[in-house]
Amino acid sequence: xxxxxxxxxxxxxxxxxxxxxxxxxxxxxxxxxxxxxxxxxxxxxxxxxxxxxxxxxxxxxxxxxxxxxxxxxxxxxxxxxxxxxxxxxxxxxxxxxxxxxxxxxxxxxxxxxxxxxxxxxxxxxxxxxxxxxxxxxxxxxxxxxxxxxxxxxxxxxxxxxxxxxxxxxxxxxxxxxxxxxxxxxxxxxxxxxxxxxxxxxxxxxxxxxxxxxxxxxxxxxxxxxxxxxxxxxxxxxxxxxxxxxxxxxxxxxxxxxxxxxxxxxxxxxxxxxxxxxxxxxxxxxxxxxxxxxxxxxxxxxxxxxxxxxxxxxx
Numbered sequence: 001x002x003x004x005x006x007x008x009x010x011x012x013x014x015x016x017x018x019x020x021x022x023x024x025x026x027x028x029x030x031x032x033x034x035x036x037x038x039x040x041x042x043x044x045x046x047x048x049x050x051x052x053x054x055x056x057x058x059x060x061x062x063x064x065x066x067x068x069x070x071x072x073x074x075x076x077x078x079x080x081x082x083x084x085x086x087x088x089x090x091x092x093x094x095x096x097x098x099x100x101x102x103x104x105x106x107x108x109x110x111x112x113x114x115x116x117x118x119x120x121x122x123x124x125x126x127x128x129x130x131x132x133x134x135x136x137x138x139x140x141x142x143x144x145x146x147x148x149x150x151x152x153x154x155x156x157x158x159x160x161x162x163x164x165x166x167x168x169x170x171x172x173x174x175x176x177x178x179x180x181x182x183x184x185x186x187x188x189x190x191x192x193x194x195x196x197x198x199x200x201x202x203x204x205x206x207x208x209x210x211x212x213x214x215x216x217x218x219x220x221x222x223x224x225x226x227x228x229x230x231x232x233x234x235x236x237x238x239x240x241x242x243x244x245x246x247x248x249x250x251x252x253x254x255x256x257x258x259x260x261x262x263x264x265x266x267x268x269x270x271x272x273x274x275x276x277x278x279x280x281x282x283x284x285x286x287x288x289x290x291x292x293x294x295x296x297x298x299x300x301x302x303x304x305x306x307x308x309x310x311x312x313x314x
């Protein structure tokens with residue numbers, strides 16, 4: 001892969017837009033550039049829609065700063081806008097229509113109003129009389145079309161869209177390979193939300209609201225919610241105990257956050273070092289910090305998807 005395989009992960013947040021342009025050569029990743037643009041506080045309208053005029057203006061500004069041949073963009077939509085189901089088919093039939101019919105029976109929307117994708121769960125035990133199990137993701141067409149429109153009107157090509165949590169799971173996956181810490185949890189501290197992520201046999205991607213907290217400040221309410229989510233996860237899932245916490249997101253950069261969480265959770269906590277994941281040559285000015293985790297995860301997933309498409313088309 002070379003210049004033609006560059007992917008830019010674009011994370012549109014409530015206070016800024018972060019972008020990371022990534023390229024891959026064999027099994028090594030290199031960051032070509034990263035950028036951040038501040039946005040108005042009212043960039044988001046109702047129902048997760050974006051203010052068209054304001055976001056297009058900012059995205060056009062972002063585009064001017066991207067390296068050449070970096071127009072392939074991977075973006076995320078909020079996890080709360082995505083319906084996730086595990087559905088098992090009655091037989092080994094073509095999944096497209098069968099999953100659509102099953103999904104229609106389980107959601108309060110018309111199937112024509114939804115776009116959906118699916119992945120085969122290979123490690124899930126199935127009855128010998130039934131077919132395979134799939135994890136299905138669905139989102140409203142209106143939301144997806146809105147995001148695609150603002151990007152294309154900015155001169156950017158959004159070729160890959162995924163739930164926000166998937167970008168963080170990509171970071172967790174790369175971290176556990178680089179550090180050999182498979183029993184660590186990734187906690188992303190955003191402006192409005194906290195996201196807990198862990199891959200493996202019992203994957204976790206849990207989002208809870210941070211509305212009661214002062215931005216970039218750890219409070220008793222915040223820590224209590226995190227402790228409760230950890231306890232619930234480990235009591236319901238047959239998983240090995242969490243041995244440590246990686247911190248990502250802008251809140252991970254706040255002074256004293258790791259120490260306060262260590263005292264609250266009685267677990268080692270540390271801000272993630274994204275340099276561990278970038279095994280190829282990376283300009284010093286382009287090394288992202290923990291606040292760029294989601295954008296980097298989007299770029300990882302976008303590159304992996306491109307590679308899968310090339311392999312399947314051979």
